Amino acid sequence: MNRRHNSSSSKNNFVRIFEVGPRDGLQNEKVQVPTPIKVEFINRLSRTGLKLIEVTSFVSPKWVPQMGDHVEVLAAIDRIPGIRYSALTPNVQGINKVLSLGNKGADEIAIFSAASESFSKKNINCSIETSLQRFNEVTQIANQKNLPVRGYVSCVVGCPYEGKIKPSQVIPVVQKLLDMGCYEISLGDTIGVGTPKSIKELLQAIQSSGISASKLAIHCHDTYGQAIANIAQALDMGIRCYEISLGDTIGVGTPKSIKELLQAIQSSGISASKLAIHCHDTYGQAIANIAQALDMGIRCVDSSVAGLGGCPYAKGASGNVATEDVLYLLEGLGYETGVDLNRLIDAGQFITDVLNRENTSKVARAILCKRQDDTKTTPKNSTTK
Template sequence: MTVQGLPMTVPAADLPARVRIHEVGARDGLQNEKSTVPTEVKAEFVRRLADAGLTTIEATSFVHPKWVPQLADAEQLFPLVSELVSDLPVALPVLVPNERGLDRALALGANRVAVFASATESFAKANLNRTLDEALAMFEPVVARAKAEDVHVRGYLSMCFGDPWEGAVPVPQVVRVCKALLDMGCDELSLGDTIGVATPGHVRALLTALTEQDIPVGTLGVHFHDTYGQALSNTFAALQHGVTTVDASAGGLGGCPYAKSATGNLATEDLVWMLRGLGIDTGVDLGRLVATSVWMADRLGRPSPSRTVRALSHQEQ
């Protein structure tokens, strides 16, 4: 796909020169689909994302099929994806909910895993049926074993800004859980705005509080949902603070099955459009990425919610 009308590049001062996009479309994006997406389509989706220049693509989740039926094919998918992208410089992290999930991932050669924690009691109960501290205790042996196997561990932290049951989440509460995840050995954290209620000032306040606790900004990524149209504004605030890892989902796919008010993730194309305009390198070919999301939307039977995908694919018609 030839992309017309790319934004004029006008670099802003004091922003990172490069951002690593942590692509979550194949896992977080597809886990909520009502219809079953064939394993071969998922694998081809990852290959096309890699061809577009994305270098970190979350492939699947080794959660029990009862809880996330759409990802029940993890054992079949991961080897297929690994083979399809073996000629490309792509990392394929996978989500592991517990030690059993880690066993399954390690058996297939995964070398990057993620655990999914919560900043609030209510979401820990809804998602894991545990208190917050019980959930953290469950993750300790998972992280320890992964590190013993020289596996990179990402800690997802949901509900960092707001919770549908508890409302606004106090910044010190989020900082406490962040420190606990890093202390147990996580290599990086993804700060999740699961229901999309964050605003730039709130983002700056949390990042400032984390750095004041000597948590290096280089260990932090951000994961914004666009429920109230704030995802790009919040991302820009994070960039101003020095964050260089941003989660996004191709075509804006995804939500959260345990938070009914959560809408789609920040669309990767919308993120790339903004970063390109700011002169920030991502290594992503926007035309190929848009074509990939159009391809996937066709297979899902609905248009992409990404504004950039809609605008650029409309130019092709």
């Protein structure tokens, strides 16, 4: 297994994309996706140039039946050197199972908490403090085995039950996860309500707390169509990985709320190098929010190919920001990712065809239409007199 990971990059214009489609994108699908399809999906993603792929979850099949084949998936995928295959592992039983698999296990694990007490109780049936106590046991085992741990924080700017979330609610959770040994925290706009302003304020607050942007990733949902703008804001603020993960779980964040959150976190002494961002696009703000996070130093962004997944507790939520849209944004802003857009589009179309559902990536739809038009308009051989 790949072991300790240094999340920093010598190039400040290099952004890591953390692909969560195989886990976050598929986990709530009601019809069971066959294991061979999941394996082919992951293998296709592995051939795009992505270096970070979350492939499954060790949550009990009783609660998430779609992930019940986690052992079989990890055993069957084609592992490409240089790619880290991650698994969500929220309890001691899960990490012990991962470790028992040896080289067929995960290269790193992820744990998740929330900035909202109400969401934590609804999602995992316990308080934030209780969840952190449980995760501390997991991280202790992982640290002893030299297994990297990534942290997620959901609802960093908005909650479906409590409404607006203040940066002061986010910072303590981020700091505790870092203190446990998480190499990076993904900030999740879980219901997709963030805007570039809220993303910027969040990151400013986090960085003011002393937490570096290099420790953060961003995960935006596109509920309100703001995911891309929010990612751009995060890039502008130093975030270099898209998805510990600060999650706007229901996608209500705005660039303003993301900015306030990051300002608060960074003011508390948490570096942007320790953060990632995870935005949902419920209100179409995910791209704007990611742009805001980039502007504030975030260099890791979580996303899901074809916009798969989302938060089941947010009515009308449209799901995760599409990886294709994030990649198009990053390339347009001049950032390096190492990911092939066309291969990524092919992987997204493969899984949406299997699921018989719409590909919600605007970039993928545009390029697929262009491919069809190019095929129709290819000039035939002609003879001039």
